[in-house]
Amino acid sequence: MYKSSLALAVALGVIAQSAGAAGFIEDSKLSLSSRTMYFNDDNREAPDAKPRPDTRESGQGFKLDYISGFTQGTVGFGVDAQALWGIHLDGGKGYHANGSSFFPSDSDGSAEKQWARLGANAKARFSKTEVHYGSALAPNLPILVANDGRLLPQTFEGGTIQSKEIDNLTINAGQLTHAMGRASSNRTGLAVAGGVQESNKFRYGGLDYKLTKDLTLQYYYSNLEDYYKQHFLGLTHLFQIDQDQSFKTDLRYFDSSKDGKNGQTGYFFNNNGGYAKDKNEVNNKTWSAMFTYTLGGHALMLGHQQVNDDGGFVWLNQGSLVDEGAGGASFYLFTDSMINQFAKAGENTTFGQYSYDFARLGVPGLKASVAYLRGEDGRNQNGHGTFSEWERDARVDYVLQDGVLKGLGFSLRQGVYRGTGTSSANDKDQTRFIVNYTYAFM
Template sequence: MTIGPFLPLTASADFIADSKLNLGFRTLYYNNDYRDNTSGPSKTAEWAQGFKLDFQSGYTEGPIGVGVDVLGLQGVTLDSGRGRHQGSTMIPSDGDHPVDEWSRLGLTFKMKASKTELLAGTLFPKLPILVANDGRLLQQTFQGAMITSNDFDGLTLVGGKLNKVTGRGSSDRTGLAVAGGREQSDNFTFAGVDYKLGSNLLLQYYHSSLEDYYRQDFLGAVHVLPIGDTQKLKTDLRYFRSRAQGANAADKPGFQVAGFTEGGDGEIDNDTWSATFTYTVNGHSLLAGYQKVSDNSAFVQPNQASLGGGVDAGGSSTYLYTDRLASNFTRAGQATRYAQYGFDFAAVGVPGLNASVMYLDSDSIKTATASNLREWERDISLGYVIQSGRLKGLGFLWLNGLLHSEVVPNQDQNRLLVTYTLSLF
């Protein structure tokens, strides 16, 4: 650590003593069957091994502590091929073939004063206005700076600026865009506040701006109502307001959003709201909700799939309950009803075993040629994490998503994951 010799011994001691180094392993078999697709691949089937070396330093002593985090990611192709790789969202391409391996390195410099922390470099935000995607072998990473303050009781303040992103199936950085956008933006700014009232109510407001594409406001409220000692009811309300700005508002070529837009000009003009209720008791959880996307355009958040890197650069997550395995139910006009049942087997003496099934049904989807199209999806999740012994923390997960849609080809997707994290110090 090159900065060590320049630090006082007591500061260096904290910097080193509080450091952590973990090596994570993720094996993923990904199979997506869309055999009725007449305009593209009919099946993707690949198997790969991921490695994640994650070093997180402590902070030096003093009013302002400094530190550094280092993230190394590598993917190795175990099984693929030209006939099963086309359309892959997991392994980068070399022409029409998968690469044998790919990797990237991320550095994050950090400073901390009291309960305020500044991060600069490689980031993976999890905020209502931007969620880093971790749905394949390697996680999506962003470049920029972000500050988080918890100096006031019950209040969390967040702000930052991002200018680059590396997709989950890529080693290359690009600028940011939206789905359909072919031009890059290097200016995504955001600010937000989480305000906790007592132990049961959380209020949120966030604002974000992707230069030349859109500005977005988010309002959220989460309330947990205890019902006796073993039951509770969670209410989660979310509202997004997205409006065009810059080149998108001026209808400049290359800055249009994908999907239906009023007037066919690719301009962003969207309101999306949802209400979700979750009842839990003795290991059981029952979730039900409704989400509505307004008619003028689709819901937007950063998505780089339309840039030069294609599906390698793409892959995005959204802060929506409808962000599922095969679809995210965010097309213009789309109205979605959803329900989920889950069970934590710890309630019957099998800790680490969890299962769930979710069903989403939607209608009122608008396209250039229709105004009431439908799609539905059924997802199954079954996972187990070993709780003790030498293999403690070894996890197994099966995910299955079945999508039937009148907008895109039907899909039957399976993911099998084996994960383990080894603490080196």
């Protein structure tokens, strides 16, 4: 912690000396984002259990972002800063779940009334290459997706580099050391589901190559020290049939294997509660394909995903660590849905979604969608028999298009999950209502 803080302080000092240079201030942006959220997680299998297994809470989140421009010169310098504040509004002790990734818990089992944290990144730009170093990183890459599904976003600490020096080619690389959970004021090391030992080294590198204006190829490699190594291949293609009609193809393949101490005490992987050929070790291959047909305001998506029999899919997930608010993680599969993941060993999942943009009916800003996923042939944790599960998600979003509150957004989401078999999750109904608004000061 001392070394990283010292390095960041030195970098900020250099930037401060040049802050008056044109570009740093003129290109700066300052915004305040507000998110009000009601979260109802209804566990259908235990309605009379005590304490209640359900979560019914609401909260208010604020996110203040300052993004500077770059100083002038061959190498431009800048700084990004972020302040996060979460406030508990409602939801008594009986409806707050210990270990929740929505709110941190107080000593008596109720939710903390508030929590906050600060983060900042120093950055430099040379030609078409940018380097960022600090504690407010939010990657959105095939091998790591920062989660923003609750009041406050998940962020990471470390360094990243992105280069676009070669036309049509984007190079990404980096090393991350810590994560800050979406319901926590603290930072933790890095781990996977079931791993209680912290790793402080997640390295990655990858290429996005635009072969044509409609076809993009991807390759990424990542390594969480002492947990796993992962290769990713991706292909996206957009066929523009005409001005109002298109067909999109999205193919993804992951190959994950153990690294270092994986399988030893504390460094195991619980395969998302499913079967593992090599107990507690990462061993997985997963492929998925999605096809989307768009016509006017209509969009119909169909796809399929196959997780191999040897073990479940793996991704960064700090939920098993001591820091309660560290949980809550996303990953780059189509089945990362509202309630479940459909990522256990052997699982075959077919999924589809229909969405409509009501701008075509004269109501801009209004969108609606419904999705359905069904997983079959998932292997039970003991290796005997299989399970199946399904989920249905629906959402309606509306954003005000004009007036004093232009940009104010409302989102109502409802999910239903059911499963059969020992490795399926508890049956759940989940409802979320979210109000978002961002005000730009500059």
